[in-house]
Amino acid sequence: MGMTMTQKIMAKHAGKEIVTAGELIEAELDLVLGNDITAPVALKEFEKMGAKNVFHKDKVALVPDHFTPNKDIKSAENCKILREFAVEQDITNYFEIGEMGIEHALLPEKGLVVPGDVVIGADSHTCTYGALGAFSTGIGSTDMAAGMATGKGWFRVPSALRFHLTGSLKPPVSGKDLILHIIGMIGVDGARYKSMEFTGEGIASLSMDDRFTIANMAIEAGAKNGIFPVDDKTLEYVKAHSTKEYTVYEPDEDAEYELTYELDLSQIPLTVSFPHLPDNTRSIDKVGEVEIDQVVIGSCTNGRIEDLRAAAKILKGKKVAKNMRLIVFPATQKIYLQAMKEGLIEIFIEAGGIVSTPTCGPCLGGHMGILAKGERAVATTNRNFVGRMGHPESEVYLASPAVAAASAIAGKIIGPDSV
Secondary structure (H helix, E strand, C coil): CECCHHHHHHHHHHCCCCCCCCCEEEECCCEEEEEEECHHHEEEEEEEECCCCCCCCCCCCECCCCCCCCCCCHHHHHHHHHHHHHHHHHCCCCCCCCCCEHHHHHHHHHHCCCCCCCECCCCHHHHHHHHHHCCECCHHHCCCCHHHCCEEEEEEECCCEEEEEECCCCCCCCCCHHHHHHHHCCCCCCCEEEEEEEEEEHHCCCCHHHHHHHHHHHHHHHHCCCEECCCHHHHHHHHHHHHCCCCCCCCCCCCCEEEEEEHHHHHCCCEEECCCCCCCEEHHHHHHCCCCCCCEEEHHHCCCCHHHHHHHHHCCCCCCCCCCEEEEEEEEEHHHHHHHHHHHHHHHHHHCCCECCCCCCCCCCCCCEEECCCEEECCCCCCCCCCCCCCCEEEEEEECCCCCCCHHHHCCCHHHHHC
16 A cells, blocks of 8 residues: 655654554654744653753754744743753754744754654644655644653654646745635645645646745644655755755655645635635635735745745835835845845835834734734734734734735735736
């Protein structure tokens, strides 16, 4: 019986010839990730376990990104916990302000994840790294503690859904539109504890930034992970960023998939997710008249350089609507610097927006962009649950950077062709 990409990676790390869907395994870990919200809890559990040292100082990553720069005393104390543990354990991959970034953009950029890796992170969007042909998934803080101590994790091998892609997206349609379309099609529980495996010649037309965005939001369909095959674009990215050894896995020809979805990328429309679930999607021509108060461009989903370029292309020479708040968050310091060199930061500021240091702040309703009662925001983030970005009676509409930028200019949700 054949195995999928995910199953092959899991079998290798479990020391087994073959694994099957539903099987419980113990697998070796290549990286364990925590942030300033989840890691302090994990470190308490680490201490309760009686653990004295992490299993490998190079294979633990601590990234303070959610409430940084520290928004209050509690967040400052949490970051202090991370900092002191990193010093005590001589953690190689601890990233302080000035070198930090949003974790799921930072780790690939630093070359800490490569094809064939098994990565766990105490953050649900750890599934992002499937864009590189790795198995990566979010876990709880207790599992993070166990992973840090032992270098191993328990998993139930997921069954798989195949998304077979043909054709190519028609600009300005992007990877964000594709994944919103898929989630709208299968629902927020349509891939519950399954692997979303992408195949087909259409993948070649997707940039790495597109793939990171798509894999990032696999969890919004309930998936255990999302994963792309390793092709020339993947290898080009890996060779530019990493010095780690890597292994390329391909699915067997007789790999088993519960369902196969055929998607012609040329038919994917600009897509917007309405409150209060990511699967409440509409194509741009069916949005109607939705006035907004704030636009957020950034996050681990859409804060990469291609995202900023797409937004700047729309905003160049224009102004945001009166009383509109446009907030831009480059995902890492490196991306921020690149955006400066390309003049993108200047475009955002001249358009009437503000640009912040990398942070997860507004995405989870933490800081630097909280919504008041009755306010509406278009965001390039990944979730639009009740109260996600502020008041429980506020609303979040998920969209691509191009739609978000156009909407900032109009003061209502529109496509870039309408600006």
